[in-house]
Amino acid sequence: MRVGIIGTGALGQALAVRFVAAGETVLLSDSRNPRSPRDLADTIGPGLVPATVAEAAGEEIVVLAVPWRQLSEAVAAAGTCDWQERIVIDTTNPLGPLDLHVADLHVTESQDHQSSEVVAGLVPGARLVKAFNTLAPAILAAEPRTPAGRRVIFLSGNHPGANDRVARLVEHVGWAAVDLGRLAAGGRLQQFPGGQLATLSLLLQP
Structure with a gap:
C-alpha cells in the first residue's frame, strides 16, 4: 500500500524508514x-517517493509528522478543505517553539481541549487516529522486533474502522498495536506532556 507522510524531520524520517523496510x-x-x-530517497530506499504535500495528502493514510508550530502551514499546503474520510495519523504533541512550552489549547473550567481535537479541526472530513507520539524518533526508527519482544505502539481514535486499519499497518511493520479506544480517553492517556502513557516504552513478549 501507499502511505503519505507530511514532514521530513526526525519523526517523519523514522516512520518512513520503518514503513519502507516493511x-x-x-x-x-x-x-x-x-x-x-x-535528498532522503537514496538513503531510505526505492520505496520512498518524493512528493508534494498535496500528493502525500491524497493517499488513503496520511501521517502528520510536523512540529506543532508548523501544523497549520503544513495542512494548508495540502490544498484541501474536505479530507473525504481519509485516515490522518496525528503524531503531534502540543509543544511550542524553542523553549518547548506547552501550547495554549484554550482549556477552561468547562471545556478541556485535547491536542488531537485541535488537529481534527484542521482536517475536516478525515478520520483522525492518534499514534506514534509517545516515543522518541530514535526508538521508532529502530527495529521493532527485539529478542525481548515487539515495541508497543499506542493508538486511539473515534472511528473504529480507522483504528483497525492503523493497527494493521502497525502490526505489519512489526510493532505491537494497542488500541486505546476513543480520543476522549485514549488521546488523554497518550498526550504529551501530561498523559500517563507519554514516553512509556514497552515491549510485548512473544
Missing part, C-alpha cells in the same frame, strides 16, 4: 523544504 511505498513531503524528500 515493503510499503511512502510518499514523503515537506511544506518548507520541498527538496528534502529527494
Whole structure:
C-alpha cells in the first residue's frame, strides 16, 4: 500500500524508514523544504517517493509528522478543505517553539481541549487516529522486533474502522498495536506532556 507522510524531520524520517523496510511505498513531503524528500530517497530506499504535500495528502493514510508550530502551514499546503474520510495519523504533541512550552489549547473550567481535537479541526472530513507520539524518533526508527519482544505502539481514535486499519499497518511493520479506544480517553492517556502513557516504552513478549 501507499502511505503519505507530511514532514521530513526526525519523526517523519523514522516512520518512513520503518514503513519502507516493511515493503510499503511512502510518499514523503515537506511544506518548507520541498527538496528534502529527494535528498532522503537514496538513503531510505526505492520505496520512498518524493512528493508534494498535496500528493502525500491524497493517499488513503496520511501521517502528520510536523512540529506543532508548523501544523497549520503544513495542512494548508495540502490544498484541501474536505479530507473525504481519509485516515490522518496525528503524531503531534502540543509543544511550542524553542523553549518547548506547552501550547495554549484554550482549556477552561468547562471545556478541556485535547491536542488531537485541535488537529481534527484542521482536517475536516478525515478520520483522525492518534499514534506514534509517545516515543522518541530514535526508538521508532529502530527495529521493532527485539529478542525481548515487539515495541508497543499506542493508538486511539473515534472511528473504529480507522483504528483497525492503523493497527494493521502497525502490526505489519512489526510493532505491537494497542488500541486505546476513543480520543476522549485514549488521546488523554497518550498526550504529551501530561498523559500517563507519554514516553512509556514497552515491549510485548512473544
